[in-house]
Amino acid sequence: MNHQRLARRAFCLSLAAGSVATLLPSAGTAKVKRTLDLTNPADALTAMIKMRGSLEAEDVPYWYYGTIYAVLPGKTPWPMVDFEGSEIDYYERQPDGTYHAWAATASFFRDTQSGALIEYFDNPITGRRNDVQPNTVSVDAHYVYSVNGFKRTDDDRPIDPSGSITDLLHWRDIQDDVWLTTRRTYPAGLPMAEHQLLRGSLAELHDPATKKVYTTAAPTFIAPWLGWMDMGDHPGHTVWAGPAKKLDRVEDYPRELLGLMEKHFPEKLSAKPS
Secondary structure (H helix, E strand, O other): OOOOOOOOOOOOOOOOOOOOOOOOOOOOOOOOOOOOOOOOHHHHHHHHHHHHOOOOOOEEEEEEEEEEEEEOOOOOOEEEEEEEEEEEEEEEEOOOOOEEEEEEEEEEEEOOOOOOEOOEEEEOOOOEEEEOOOEEOOOOOOEEEEOOEEEEOOOOOOOOOOOOHHHHOEEEEEOOEEEEEEEEOOOOOOOOEEEEEEEEEHHHHHOOOOOOOOOEEOOEEEEOOOHHHOOOOOOOEEEEEOOEEEOOOHHHOOHHHHHHHHHHOHHHHOOOOO
8 A cells, every 4th residue: 555645534553443342231231132143253243344334245335524633742632634535345245254344435535624625735744734635545455354353465474373353353332322343454564543433323233124223433544744745754643533424325425525536536425346
């Protein structure tokens, strides 16, 4: 992956993905028939796919927005620019019971005060004016999810056959909501991380007739400076923070965003592998 072309969110390994898969006791839990045992690896895999994508092989769009913060040594994190974008996920069950997942992501940048799209950015850190470019993820790889764990296919490290996906997922529920906390995996040495938090309907999750849960998310993505920021080896990094929402189709995006995608990245309006 081009380290200068990072996306989203898409989005912080850092601080954790919980190491416990047990559904901890919750206050005011809704009376929902639990059809999935989240301590069972096969059920946990099914539940995770329903929360993040769909059990059916189809494009699953996420609309997201938020703020990119500059984190400099000894300084208070500073909001640089806002972002808005599209991430489309496509999960496909394989004959061996694993899932393969592909994604198509693009982000556009806005002024933190007015919310207007920006073509240039006056960078107070460097004192230079930067030409702003949309940001996309272009990786010749996909993810593999199994009962033993998950990885990206360009990562040389294998999934531990003695491992359990339940150790990588942390579940909580309260009233009608269920929460999943995990983190995106990256090949060793890539200077980025993503902490993922998803919220959905407890009833949808445990309904065998539903193929997906209509989740909202709060991902946090830690990454190097974007290429257009022209900050090279300047100390520090960025943190992308903001919400996301799963939708049925890209036509549900805000009109301006859909227009930008259709104009600049029509190929990223689907993540289905060719």
